[in-house]
Amino acid sequence: MLGPVLGLRDPVTEEASMQAGAKLRDELARLETRLARAPFLCGDAVSAADCVAFPDVRLTLRTSVRFPDVTARLGLHPISDVFPGVARWLARIEALPGYDQTFPAHWK
Numbered sequence: 001m002l003g004p005v006l007g008l009r010d011p012v013t014e015e016a017s018m019q020a021g022a023k024l025r026d027e028l029a030r031l032e033t034r035l036a037r038a039p040f041l042c043g044d045a046v047s048a049a050d051c052v053a054f055p056d057v058r059l060t061l062r063t064s065v066r067f068p069d070v071t072a073r074l075g076l077h078p079i080s081d082v083f084p085g086v087a088r089w090l091a092r093i094e095a096l097p098g099y100d101q102t103f104p105a106h107w108k
Helices: 014-035 048-066 068-073 084-094
Strands: none
């Protein structure tokens, strides 16, 4: 059960966790494919698509840092090895002017 490992009250079965991990890998693979064609999701410049997708992908990265054994078991860690294009995209977003002002202080 992964619930206690992740600090959740309700138990998460290994099967449910693996299914969710597979869905997340599929979505990250879609982003990886798109980012192979351009530096941002819709082309050469940051767009609303990047702004919408970034928080969820960044949360996945945070999870992989906090729970590397769990995310490795799900095939998501290290993200820079599994999805290098996504990792480079994250770095491009994080390099944008003003990004530091939006980063949650408790994540640092």
